[in-house]
Amino acid sequence: MENNYKEFGISDEVYAFAEEKLNDLKPRFDEIDRIAEYNQMKVLKAMQDCQVSEACLLGTTGYGYNDLGRDRLEEVYAHIFHTEDALVRPQITCGTHALALALMSNLRPGDELLSPVGKPYDTLEKVIGITPHKGSLAEYGITYRQVDLLPDGSFDYDNIEKALNDKTKLVTIQRSKGYQTRPSFSVSAIGELIAFLKEKKPDVTVMVDNCYGEFTETIEPSDVGADMIVGSLIKNPGGGLAPIGGYIAGKKECIENAAYRLTSPGLGKEVGASLGVLKDFYQGLFLAPTVAASAEKGAIFAAKIYESLGFDVIPSSDEVRHDIIQSVVLKSAERVIAFCQGIQSASPVDSMAMPYPDDMPGYDSKVIMAAGNFISGSSIELSADAPIREPYAVYFQGGLTWPHAKFGILRATEELFRRNLIELP
Numbered sequence: 001m002e003n004n005y006k007e008f009g010i011s012d013e014v015y016a017f018a019e020e021k022l023n024d025l026k027p028r029f030d031e032i033d034r035i036a037e038y039n040q041m042k043v044l045k046a047m048q049d050c051q052v053s054e055a056c057l058l059g060t061t062g063y064g065y066n067d068l069g070r071d072r073l074e075e076v077y078a079h080i081f082h083t084e085d086a087l088v089r090p091q092i093t094c095g096t097h098a099l100a101l102a103l104m105s106n107l108r109p110g111d112e113l114l115s116p117v118g119k120p121y122d123t124l125e126k127v128i129g130i131t132p133h134k135g136s137l138a139e140y141g142i143t144y145r146q147v148d149l150l151p152d153g154s155f156d157y158d159n160i161e162k163a164l165n166d167k168t169k170l171v172t173i174q175r176s177k178g179y180q181t182r183p184s185f186s187v188s189a190i191g192e193l194i195a196f197l198k199e200k201k202p203d204v205t206v207m208v209d210n211c212y213g214e215f216t217e218t219i220e221p222s223d224v225g226a227d228m229i230v231g232s233l234i235k236n237p238g239g240g241l242a243p244i245g246g247y248i249a250g251k252k253e254c255i256e257n258a259a260y261r262l263t264s265p266g267l268g269k270e271v272g273a274s275l276g277v278l279k280d281f282y283q284g285l286f287l288a289p290t291v292a293a294s295a296e297k298g299a300i301f302a303a304k305i306y307e308s309l310g311f312d313v314i315p316s317s318d319e320v321r322h323d324i325i326q327s328v329v330l331k332s333a334e335r336v337i338a339f340c341q342g343i344q345s346a347s348p349v350d351s352m353a354m355p356y357p358d359d360m361p362g363y364d365s366k367v368i369m370a371a372g373n374f375i376s377g378s379s380i381e382l383s384a385d386a387p388i389r390e391p392y393a394v395y396f397q398g399g400l401t402w403p404h405a406k407f408g409i410l411r412a413t414e415e416l417f418r419r420n421l422i423e424l425p
């Protein structure tokens with residue numbers, strides 16, 4: 001094994017150090033495997049109960065009327081998430097689109113949207129109109145209110161209660177920290193917040209941005225009272241195979257609203273050809289629990305290595321995880337660049353490409369992104385990215401298999417070691 005890694009340029013020092021750290025992680029990995037085992041059975045049960053057949057794997061063209069596989073897949077999602085209905089479509093182009101669709105279809109002019117967990121994901125700022133933009137909710141007369149988390153990362157219940165008013169129609173809760181430094185929320189913490197919201201305002205609709213969270217716990221936000229959960233198929237639930245797509249699972253009425261908005265009033269879920277993606281949607285969903293587990297193991301391994309080297313990591317290697325994102329505060333631009341270049345060189349596709357920091361629309365500093373993916377932009381595959389600014393944190397996520405996630409971390413660490421940017425103990 002060691003020789004194998006040597007061929008890939010991993011030094012004895014880095015290999016020995018990493019293997020030693022890995023030894024300590026066995027109990028954590030066992031927990032992750034137990035969750036994957038539970039979720040594998042949950043997915044399998046849903047597929048069997050819904051009688052998924054070979055015919056479901058075929059697709060339709062044109063209008064997509066009577067698309068058996070598409071309709072059955074939506075039933076499978078509803079079974080897994082314990083919701084009344086689901087919308088799972090290749091016509092939903094990404095996570096932001098799925099979230100925008102859920103919001104725009106379930107809010108009407110004069111309604112107010114509340115985020116009780118601070119600033120939502122960057123791309124939603126233009127959707128909501130926090131940053132003014134064409135087509136935003138604000139343009140349609142939908143107002144927005146936000147209650148920030150308390151300094152310790154907990155919910156500010158007093159101010160949440162004050163923010164709820166007659167206009168509050170929908171509450172959005174983001175499960176994963178995304179690219180912020182707050183903690184990600186456990187499903188049970190989200191459940192407590194939902195219970196509070198529903199007690200104060202029983203008719204409010206609660207949506208959870210479930211991106212990066214699916215299958216990291218044995219329950220999902222829809223099991224603790226969320227009316228809608230929303231996510232991207234090129235993250236966890238696509239299992240690395242879905243080439244595009246998003247989902248919304250929830251109350252029948254919410255899904256109906258979303259379907260009439262996605263296609264058209266009067267058409268709803270009846271149209272929308274699945275083309276050739278269904279086999280990958282089903283198979284990806286089937287693999288998703290173990291793929292999410294691989295990504296989590298990679299994240300925990302990265303946390304362990306970098307906390308041992310004296311860097312701040314969120315979450316730490318022994319914290320219970322609620323998503324697959326790992327941040328490591330590397331404290332210098334050189335380290336961030338070396339880490340990302342190491343990740344890129346570990347990729348199955350475009351391993352020969354060399355990422356450099358550059359300007360990106362929507363960012364106020366240069367950004368470096370490393371990903372050598374089968375599916376473009378898929379962040380369930382091994383990837384890392386970082387804005388080149390204080391505190392020089394890199395965000396690492398994905399890994400379709402644990403051995404590949406492990407190798408990515410070894411390669412990144414080797415790059416830091418060779419450039420004399422870290423000292424091994």
Ligand SMILES: *Cc1c(COP(=O)(O)O)cnc(C)c1O
Pocket residue numbers: 094095096097099121123174175176177178209211212232
């Ligand atoms: C990725 C992500 C989104 C947006 O998804 P895209 O597919 O990149 O548009 C929204 N919210 C969270 C928490 C995410 O992680």
